Amino acid sequence: MAAITAALIKQVREDTGAGMMDVKKALTEAEGDVARAKEIIRAKGIQAAGKREGRSAQEGTIASRVVDVDGGQAGYAVELNSETDFVAKTPKFIEFANGVLDDAISADAKTADEVLSAKSDNGTVKESVEEAAALFGEHVKVGQVAKVEGPKVEIYAHKKSAEMPPSIVAMVATDEAGAxxxxxxxxxxxxxxxKWLSREDVPADVVESERRVATEKSQAEGKPEQIIPKIVEGRMNAFYKENVLLEQEYVKDTSKSVGDLFKQAGGKLLSFARIEVGKGDEK
Structure with a gap:
């Protein structure tokens, strides 16, 4: 059994928003297993509903572009972070982000490490980013990176306000009809x-965890044992409907799913990616 340290308690509290005693009890029950402790907290319904997301959120922008490739198109997106939105919205920062995107596309980079090692005018992107930090007077770093590819690619770049650069980028790869x-x-x-395109894309460990949480939550609510499997299946279907793109209700017509939208068009959605500024893992 792992020791229940203050660091472990702090980590679970930050991730769940639950109280100290609830976290300590959950960690004790889970024998120090953080992932299991989070499951216990969720199952008992004591996770704070209003916990802050993105505690390590940073400012910045996302540069993105569709390029033609053999057999179709590819979409690239690169997040570039700054410390303040004041810097993020300056023309020079946006220009620099687009330059990093150029280098990423030239290197066919799919990860942040590949972007950083890509060639740039000043050696590598990593070296250019380090120099940019001195220019802007703030810590600058490459954040999330994504690439999608297919016969057709569509990109939507969302701005939270007119004066700010894109803070959310969604990329979709489809067949010709799906375009x-x-x-x-x-x-x-x-x-x-x-989070995922289809049910089949949801990792097995995630499915197992969600099913376990749904079961324990139903038991904690005192549901009759014989109907718990049916309740669990209902909760799993709700989980898929929230997190699986093809099963989500289409926001403009909730009588159909996103999957229905593509069926009616006679096309297929092949892959997608979504990047939001400040929502990646802190490095």
Whole structure:
């Protein structure tokens, strides 16, 4: 059993928003397993509803572009972070972000590490970013990076206000027929933040964890044992409907799903990516 340290308690409190005693009890029950402790907190319904997301949120922008490639198109998006929105919205910062995107595309970079090692005018992107920090007087870094590819690619870049650069970018790869509704799908992704394309894409450990939480929550609510499996299936379906893109209700017509939207167009949604400024892992 792992020791229940103050650091462990702090980590779970920050991630769940639950009280100290609830966290300590959950960690004790989970024998120091952080992931299991979070499950216990969720199952008991004591996770704070209003916990802050993105505690390590940073300012910045996302540069994105669609380029033609053999057999179709590719969409690239690179997040560039600054400390303040004052710097993020300056023309020079936006110009620099687009330059980093140029280098990322030239290197066909798909990860932040690949972007940083890509060649630039001043050696590598990493070296250019370090020099930019001195220029802007703030810590500057490459954040999230994404690439999608298919016969057709659509990008939607969302600005939270007119004076700010894009803070959310959604990219969608479709077949030729799916391109007719690709923009609608990109708007959906930007607004609703799906995590996976289909049920089959949800990792097995995530499914197992969600099912365990749903079961324990039903038991804690005192539901009759014989109907718990049906309740669990209902909760799992709700989980998929919230997090799986093809099963989400289409925001402009909730009588249909995003999957229905593509079926009606006779096309397929092949892959997608969503980046939001400040929502990546802190490095």
């Amino acid at each position: 007719a509704v690709a923009h609608e799908a990109a708007l959906q992704i930007s607004a609703m933040g799906a």
